[in-house]
Amino acid sequence: MAPGSTAQQIWDAIANLFHNNRKSYALALDAEFHNTPQGDMCVHDNCAELNSLTDALSDVSQPINDEILILKVPFPTFLQMRSSLVLEETQKKTDAKNASTSVL
Missing domain, CATH: 1.20.5 (Single alpha-helices involved in coiled-coils or other helix-helix interfaces)
Incomplete structure (x- = not known):
C-alpha cells in the first residue's frame, strides 16, 4: 500500500495477489483432494475433509463434480x-x- 493509494487501488492489488496464486493453489488443493486417504478417520471426518477441499476448490473456480467426489479418481x-x-x-x-x- 503506497501513501495516497485509493481504496480501489488497494482492493485491486489484493485481488491481483489472490488471482495470481489461484492456479497454483488450485493445483495444490486438487493434489491434496486426490491424495487424501481415509486412513483411521471415521467416515464422517473423511467426508468433512473432502467436502472442505471441494469447497476450497470451488472458491478458486475449480469445482469438483459429484462423480469425482464419489470416485475420487475417474476411470x-x-x-x-x-x-x-x-x-x-x-x-x-x-x-x-x-x-x-x-x-x-
Missing part, C-alpha cells in the same frame, strides 16, 4: 489401462529375471 481410458498393464507386466518380468540371477 482410466482403455489406452491408459493397457499402458499400465504392459508396464506392470514388464516390471514383473524384470523382477523375475533379477531374482533368478541373484539366486545364482
Whole structure:
C-alpha cells in the first residue's frame, strides 16, 4: 500500500495477489483432494475433509463434480489401462529375471 493509494487501488492489488496464486493453489488443493486417504478417520471426518477441499476448490473456480467426489479418481481410458498393464507386466518380468540371477 503506497501513501495516497485509493481504496480501489488497494482492493485491486489484493485481488491481483489472490488471482495470481489461484492456479497454483488450485493445483495444490486438487493434489491434496486426490491424495487424501481415509486412513483411521471415521467416515464422517473423511467426508468433512473432502467436502472442505471441494469447497476450497470451488472458491478458486475449480469445482469438483459429484462423480469425482464419489470416485475420487475417474476411470482410466482403455489406452491408459493397457499402458499400465504392459508396464506392470514388464516390471514383473524384470523382477523375475533379477531374482533368478541373484539366486545364482
